[in-house]
Amino acid sequence: MTMQSECEGTDGQADPIPVADEWNAGDMGCGELVMALRVRMGNLRAGDVIRVTATDPAAPEDLPAWCRLCGHTLAATKHPVYWIRRKGL
Amino acid sequence: MPGKFCVSLTVAKENPDKATVAFVVANAAVASDQTTVVFLSTEGVRLAVRGYADDVAEEGFSPLKDLMANFAAAGGTIYVCSPCFKRRKLDERALVPGAVIVGGAKLVEFMADGCPSVSY
Numbered sequence: 219m220t221m222q223s224e225c226e227g228t229d230g231q232a233d234p235i236p237v238a239d240e241w242n243a244g245d246m247g248c249g250e251l252v253m254a255l256r257v258r259m260g261n262l263r264a265g266d267v268i269r270v271t272a273t274d275p276a277a278p279e280d281l282p283a284w285c286r287l288c289g290h291t292l293a294a295t296k297h298p299v300y301w302i303r304r305k306g307l
Numbered sequence: 308m309p310g311k312f313c314v315s316l317t318v319a320k321e322n323p324d325k326a327t328v329a330f331v332v333a334n335a336a337v338a339s340d341q342t343t344v345v346f347l348s349t350e351g352v353r354l355a356v357r358g359y360a361d362d363v364a365e366e367g368f369s370p371l372k373d374l375m376a377n378f379a380a381a382g383g384t385i386y387v388c389s390p391c392f393k394r395r396k397l398d399e400r401a402l403v404p405g406a407v408i409v410g411g412a413k414l415v416e417f418m419a420d421g422c423p424s425v426s427y
Contacts (some may be wrong), residue, residue: 250369253377256338273374280335288340 234294235301238266247274252284255302259290273279273298311417313385313424314345320363325364326354329427330374337383344417345378347406348388348414355406356397357385379405386414 241258243251251272262268272281278297285292289305314336316329329345337343347355354360354375363371379385385406392399392408399408418424 249331249336249338249374252338253334253381256381284335284339287341289340 233269233301235267237269237301238262240269241271243270243274245273245274247272247276248280250279251277255284256288259302259304262304264304267293267301267303270300270302271298272300310341311345311399311422312341313414313418313422314343314399315348315424316345316347316351316354316424319350319359319425321350321361323371325427326351326360326363327371327374330371330378331368332425333383334374334381337378337381340376343378343383343416344386345383346386346388346414348391351388352391352395352397355385355392355402355408357401357403360403375403375405375411379403 239258240253241255243254246254251274255270259268270281274280277300278295281300281302282292282295284286284290285302291303291305293299293303312333314329314333316326318325320326333343333345354371355427360371360375365371368374369377375385381407385403386409387402387406389410402408
């Protein structure tokens with residue numbers, strides 16, 4: 219069960235769209251970041267948005283690429299925060 | 308965007324940096340919905356033996372055993388070069404999860420219709 223929220227995230231940044239989940243990945247990067255994100259998104263429903271905070275310097279390149287590969291939508295981004303909408307079934 | 312991806316790894320504990328990064332990249336591939344194979348050959352086959360990689364932990368990365376376990380749990384496959392494994396007299400009954408001993412034909416079949424790869 220996920221809950222929709224339009225609250226601010228833990229770092230005080232306002233969400234431009236309702237989010238169902240949020241995750242602070244810290245400085246995790248590369249394969250470890252997307253592997254953990256894949257697991258996390260597996261708990262979401264199609265269309266749910268997760269708010270991810272990822273400070274790794276490669277995240278601005280990696281997370282959009284990962285979304286394109288997997289079919290998810292990068293709904294908004296303001297590094298280090300990324301709003302990713304889970305793809306439909 | 309389903310596709311295939313191959314990571315070739317020819318080293319083990321003598322170069323833990325390369326071994327670790329190879330599995331980090333493999334995790335990125337499998338987590339990106341790519342059908343992913345890590346091909347272990349020459350010295351790299353030692354990583355396929357359960358317990359061998361347990362003490363490999365490079366600064367800045369997760370321990371290698373965790374990277375390998377996550378890779379297998381996500382559906383990744385580890386191809387282990389058969390002649391490389393046999394000539395080192397390693398134990399084929401003690402393979403890590405996701406590992407399968409193969410000959411060259413199996414790798415060629417996987418890659419023959421086009422497959423990006425990266426080598427370490």
